[in-house]
Amino acid sequence: MKEDLMDIICCPLDKHDLDLEVDERDDEEVLAGSLVCTECGESYPIEDGIPNLLPPDMREDAPA
Amino acid sequence: MDGQDCCGDVDIDVTDDGGCCDGNADATGSERLGYDADDVASVADGADLGLGCGNPKAFADMTPGETVLDLGSGAGFDCFLAAQEVSPDGDVIGVDMTPEMVSKARENVTENDADNVEFRLGEISHLPVADATVDVVISNCVVNLAPEKQRVFDDAYRVLKPGGRVAISDVVQTAPFPDDVKMDPDSLTNCVAGASTVDALKAMLDSAGFEAIEIEPEDESTEFINDWDADRDLGDYLVSATIEAQRPPRDV
Numbered sequence: 116m117k118e119d120l121m122d123i124i125c126c127p128l129d130k131h132d133l134d135l136e137v138d139e140r141d142d143e144e145v146l147a148g149s150l151v152c153t154e155c156g157e158s159y160p161i162e163d164g165i166p167n168l169l170p171p172d173m174r175e176d177a178p179a
Numbered sequence: 180m181d182g183q184d185c186c187g188d189v190d191i192d193v194t195d196d197g198g199c200c201d202g203n204a205d206a207t208g209s210e211r212l213g214y215d216a217d218d219v220a221s222v223a224d225g226a227d228l229g230l231g232c233g234n235p236k237a238f239a240d241m242t243p244g245e246t247v248l249d250l251g252s253g254a255g256f257d258c259f260l261a262a263q264e265v266s267p268d269g270d271v272i273g274v275d276m277t278p279e280m281v282s283k284a285r286e287n288v289t290e291n292d293a294d295n296v297e298f299r300l301g302e303i304s305h306l307p308v309a310d311a312t313v314d315v316v317i318s319n320c321v322v323n324l325a326p327e328k329q330r331v332f333d334d335a336y337r338v339l340k341p342g343g344r345v346a347i348s349d350v351v352q353t354a355p356f357p358d359d360v361k362m363d364p365d366s367l368t369n370c371v372a373g374a375s376t377v378d379a380l381k382a383m384l385d386s387a388g389f390e391a392i393e394i395e396p397e398d399e400s401t402e403f404i405n406d407w408d409a410d411r412d413l414g415d416y417l418v419s420a421t422i423e424a425q426r427p428p429r430d431v
Contacts, residue, residue: 123270123308123313124309127302166299169305173276175278
């Protein structure tokens, strides 16, 4: 996930901004980390460079 | 739980006899959907799964610098075509609820050298996209799979900038479904039983706040739609359509 698109994404539930927490990055993008809603506190994982912004009840808990 | 999960938790089944979720990515198949040979040739192999029912690029009138959102982006074919239209300064965001599809699409970013395309896991009636940030919402044979279509259109309206537009290819219902179609559990995931009528779609778009709503059935699409099912002529009650609407330039 590229950081310059941060201002386009939001929490799928309440549509508030997300804070980015980076665990791993390369030159171009964030590979692992999380996106945390500034309003409801829900945390959305970034895995393999893909932000998982599915509503929490649709998220698969088991790793693919 | 995943009633709209068309292509779901399986790899694309190319052995079945058709339907929007069965890959049919040969050039002839995609050209029947409305892509020209240049479109197909311009995207690296692997992104075109032949799962659509039209070509949103053909009527979305995308211009350089625009931000595009693709609802149900699959392996990314329509996103990569859109990226060519909006480059160099535009961005394309693909949202899909299927982890396998998003992973595949992300691999295709490298193949297509498309650094202005991003994919994220998300659900089209709960879009993870900020208000008034998008110029064009495109989608190809996906909205019919959504159980809550009104929410999809409401959320599309929310993310569009004032004056922004939707350009969606999808199937619409033209006649009542026979009972055997309604009872067939595969019929929803195969992009048949979830289709709405033109009038129902217009009402939902109107309710969301859209104007300049135009839904045009593509009569010639019955040919490929009939091929989706070996046992039935689905074209008797299903047709592919172009769905266009605009968010008013200023909120009233």
